[in-house]
Amino acid sequence: MNEVDLKALLEPLSVSRWEADGVLGVIDDGDAAFGDRHTTHRLLRGVAIGMADRPDDDLFATFADLAPAAAFVRDAAGRHLWANHAYAHLYGRTRDTVIGRHLADVDEAGDIARFLALDQEVLTRGRPVRHTLTYRRGDGLPGRAAGYRFPVRWGAARCVAGIYVDVTDHAQALDRRQRAEADLRTLRDHSGLLCVRLTPDGRVSEAGTAVADVLRIRLSDLMGLPADTLIARTPERSALHRIWDDLISGRRRSARACAVLVDRDGWRRRVRIHLSAVCGTTPGVSGVWAVGTHLGLRHQARPDLTATQVRILTLLAAGHSNADIAGTLRLSRQTLDYHLSRLRGLLDAATRPALVARAYVLGILSAQAWPPRSSTAPNPASPV
Incomplete structure (x- = not known):
């Protein structure tokens, strides 16, 4: 040659x-x-x-x-x-x-x-x-x-x-990857889990039909939306932002967090989120998979209540009568009746049992505490 x-x-x-x-x-x-x-x-x-x-x-x-x-x-x-x-x-x-x-x-x-x-x-x-x-x-x-x-x-x-x-070897690896991607799409679309893939700047790039159903939004309209627009401004949101920064920077590969989802109608649902960073062929994180579990009941946004109104709800939930509540809070009967009327309007509940039930459903009262107390109380000894 x-x-x-x-x-x-x-x-x-x-x-x-x-x-x-x-x-x-x-x-x-x-x-x-x-x-x-x-x-x-x-x-x-x-x-x-x-x-x-x-x-x-x-x-x-x-x-x-x-x-x-x-x-x-x-x-x-x-x-x-x-x-x-x-x-x-x-x-x-x-x-x-x-x-x-x-x-x-x-x-x-x-x-x-x-x-x-x-x-x-x-x-x-x-x-x-x-x-x-x-x-x-x-x-x-x-x-x-x-x-x-x-x-x-x-x-x-x-x-x-x-x-x-x-x-x-390359073709076999590619075949394995394609099968894994097909399995992932099946899991995303047919498992019923809330599966979302997010870009490094926090936008939706893939999502399952279950996510669209929960958020009451068409799947095509969900693509490209910033994830922040789907999450309520709650204390968990700030913690979620810190976790996100760790995942994108490579300091963490996976994490768990809680958040409150907001659907198109403004209703909310609490969810536990499992986050996993996706590393591609190029250096850095190419995206993040978020899988939602333990989906809570759909409810309206929690109304802004005063400390007195929250205290009245905790006493109602504990079984106290109107006279006991007025005496404990040092309110006149007329003032207590005014607060109860306001609470029935704010929580859309006509009776005392309905007020207590709505307070738990909306997360105003903690479901893990007795005696009843606010879900945002700073310590177990504080009712509000």
């Missing part, structure tokens, strides 16, 4: 190659060569040391024989005129058992007609063809390779050359 043959073989494939003079000056390079000449010279010095004792006539042949990409040259009838070690390795053979052999001696019977037809297409069209092929490896398992076939002059004959990279 001479220089012209080698360049014809490498030209269609984006591989890193250089041609250097005696003082390691770069004369020519391939499209994928390093742009940094300093790096190029360092690599060339290593190559020059390794091949210093080889005759110049053998350098191109040695380069092609030992290249990691699988390469071959066949005549129009399908006989291998040349092949390198990587090509023979694809089939679990040595190159001596490939060169001079016909396709029928190397490939599976079902592939021979297909490969010959592709060779004829290359010769007829007279230009390179990008191609992905499946083949039977030496261990009997299916393999996959990607590369180019193109016409070349080999001596006086028009032949077909090919250069391929084995992508079996």
Whole structure:
């Protein structure tokens, strides 16, 4: 193999190659060569040391024989005129058992007609063809390779050359990833869980139908919305912001938090959120998956109540009579009746039991405390 043959073989494939003079000056390079000449010279010095004792006539042949990409040259009838070690390795053979052999001696019977037809297409069209092929490896398992076939002059004959990279492992990894993504989409759309993927700037990029149902919004309208517009301004929101900053900066990979969702009609639902950072092929976090569980009851936004009104509700929930409440809070009966009337209007509850029930449903009173107290009380001993 001479220089012209080698360049014809490498030209269609984006591989890193250089041609250097005696003082390691770069004369020519391939499209994928390093742009940094300093790096190029360092690599060339290593190559020059390794091949210093080889005759110049053998350098191109040695380069092609030992290249990691699988390469071959066949005549129009399908006989291998040349092949390198990587090509023979694809089939679990040595190159001596490939060169001079016909396709029928190397490939599976079902592939021979297909490969010959592709060779004829290359010769007829007279230009390179990008191609992905499946083949039977030496261990009997299916393999996959990607590369180019193109016409070349080999001596006086028009032949077909090919250069391929084995992508079996990559293809299998890609298949596994596609299956995992399909499973994730199934989980997102059909599990009933509240699944949302957020971009690093906090916007919705993917969401399941369950999320759209809970928020009472069309799925298409949900895409691109800032997540902050879907969360009520509660004390949990500030803690959620701090967790988000940790996830996006890479300080944490996962976290749990609570939040209150706000639907399109202004109603609210408390939810527990499980957050997981997604790291892509590029450095940094490419997104965050948020999965909601323990969804609370849908309720209207909590009305703004005075401390006295909250204290009245805690005493009502404890079972005290109007006279007991007025005496405990040192209010006149008329003032207590005014507060109860206001509370019935604010909470949309007509009776004393309904007032207590609404206070718990809206989260005004803590469901985990007895005696009854406000859900925002600073300590267990404080009723409000």
